[in-house]
Amino acid sequence: MFNNSAIPRIDPRRPYVIGPSGLKRIVLGEEVGSREQLQAHGHSKAKPVRSNGPFKQRSLVVIHTDRGALDEAARETLAAAAILATADTEVLALLFGGNADSVAAAGEAGADRVLLCEDGGYTPQRKLALLATVWQRESPSQLCLPDRGADADLGRRFASRHRLAVACDVIEVVPGREVRSLAPAGQFAVQPLPPVLLLARKVADARLPFRGLGSDGGTEQLPLLGERVRDLGSSSCPASQLALEEADLIVSAGNGVQDTAGLRQLAEQMGAAIGASRVAVDDGRFAREQQVGATGKTVQASAYLAFGISGAVQHLQGIKECRHVIAVNLDAAAPIVKRADLTLVEDCQTLIAALNRLLAAERAASSAAAAKPVLETA
Numbered sequence: 001m002f003n004n005s006a007i008p009r010i011d012p013r014r015p016y017v018i019g020p021s022g023l024k025r026i027v028l029g030e031e032v033g034s035r036e037q038l039q040a041h042g043h044s045k046a047k048p049v050r051s052n053g054p055f056k057q058r059s060l061v062v063i064h065t066d067r068g069a070l071d072e073a074a075r076e077t078l079a080a081a082a083i084l085a086t087a088d089t090e091v092l093a094l095l096f097g098g099n100a101d102s103v104a105a106a107g108e109a110g111a112d113r114v115l116l117c118e119d120g121g122y123t124p125q126r127k128l129a130l131l132a133t134v135w136q137r138e139s140p141s142q143l144c145l146p147d148r149g150a151d152a153d154l155g156r157r158f159a160s161r162h163r164l165a166v167a168c169d170v171i172e173v174v175p176g177r178e179v180r181s182l183a184p185a186g187q188f189a190v191q192p193l194p195p196v197l198l199l200a201r202k203v204a205d206a207r208l209p210f211r212g213l214g215s216d217g218g219t220e221q222l223p224l225l226g227e228r229v230r231d232l233g234s235s236s237c238p239a240s241q242l243a244l245e246e247a248d249l250i251v252s253a254g255n256g257v258q259d260t261a262g263l264r265q266l267a268e269q270m271g272a273a274i275g276a277s278r279v280a281v282d283d284g285r286f287a288r289e290q291q292v293g294a295t296g297k298t299v300q301a302s303a304y305l306a307f308g309i310s311g312a313v314q315h316l317q318g319i320k321e322c323r324h325v326i327a328v329n330l331d332a333a334a335p336i337v338k339r340a341d342l343t344l345v346e347d348c349q350t351l352i353a354a355l356n357r358l359l360a361a362e363r364a365a366s367s368a369a370a371a372k373p374v375l376e377t378a
């Protein structure tokens with residue numbers, strides 16, 4: 001089905017592709033298997049705007065940014081809302097913790113207007129109150145959130161507080177009719193389209209052949225309202241005491257690391273938690289609770305430094321949520337290289353020693369500078 005703005009719209013008997021996870025994904029195009037068409041569009045530079053309006057209705061997408069950035073789940077949810085929107089439907093994004101970069105990314109992912117609000121940490125009552133205000137003011141026909149973490153929590157609270165029907169783990173949407181959700185044992189649960197949708201990962205391909213109006217549609221900063229739960233803020237503790245799942249920076253050792261003392265010193269100097277591959281743990285070099293991977297911990301650090309780790313599939317399972325992976329390996333063809341954003345083909349021991357020297361020198365220089373008396377001029 002095509003609308004008069006010449007941008008392909010979703011067909012009620014829409015085409016789909018089976019994604020790598022085995023789930024159907026909402027796509028654009030006329031035929032099953034339109035993946036190539038979609039990919040071609042995804043790489044085009046100047047994408048047309050999906051719709052310039054006028055908008056008569058809107059779909060609201062609420063997202064907690066990942067320290068100001070939109071992750072895959074966020075962009076997929078925005079894309080799903082944009083794919084499902086008709087030409088007179090505005091896709092309105094409410095971003096917690098968003099900034100100018102995430103406004104631009106939201107526009108690329110299909111948002112026509114963006115509301116920004118500080119993240120505010122764990123403040124469920126304030127976020128609920130803000131969402132209720134936005135809901136009342138904008139009267140959206142649909143509320144979409146990624147079905148994960150703080151977004152899913154907010155969506156469930158909102159639906160429950162306002163007695164709205166909600167569908168969780170949604171993997172397919174038939175516009176105006178019904179949604180399908182994942183159910184146990186590979187079954188699908190089908191229900192009439194509710195006002196609140198919590199969308200599963202990979203529900204849509206975030207590479208759209210169009211973009212939303214983004215900042216051209218307007219941005220607005222909203223304040224968080226009163227809170228009954230008091231956020232006492234965060235306190236710091238040594239990285240070594242931090243649960244690996246909560247660590248933002250991880251230095252991880254594999255079988256290629258012999259200088260374990262050097263690695264521990266590096267982690268301490270960098271303020272990083274220590275992870276390890278199963279081989280390094282089995283070998284007794286690291287504790288079992290430091291094992292990362294399928295049979296160890298799943299971590300979601302902003303930066304994961306993999307020293308002497310080959311990148312076996314079981315290890316990669318544990319780091320799939322990490323934002324940046326930096327690998328140090330002698331073998332430029334090791335599987336970790338494909339996953340890594342940056343690879344240093346280097347001997348671990350040499351690099352660890354060099355980094356330790358560099359950090360120690362920097363620390364000495366900054367403490368010397370701090371100790372230097374400040375001369376006051378008359």
Ligand SMILES: Cc1cc2nc3c(=O)[nH]c(=O)nc-3n(C[C@H](O)[C@H](O)[C@H](O)COP(=O)(O)OP(=O)(O)OC[C@H]3O[C@@H](n4cnc5c(N)ncnc54)[C@H](O)[C@@H]3O)c2cc1C
Binds near residue numbers: 255256276307328
């Ligand atoms: C059921 C099952 C579950 C598993 N679960 C996990 C799991 O949870 N986590 C996990 O990690 N593994 C797990 N494994 C094991 C996994 O398959 C791999 O065997 C393991 O991850 C390999 O660890 P590694 O990369 O440290 O060691 P290796 O495979 O020995 O690789 C060492 C790497 O270091 C590099 N290297 C060597 N010397 C140097 C040097 N001096 N400088 C730089 N690089 C160097 C090598 O080129 C190589 O790439 C599991 C396996 C099975 C069967």
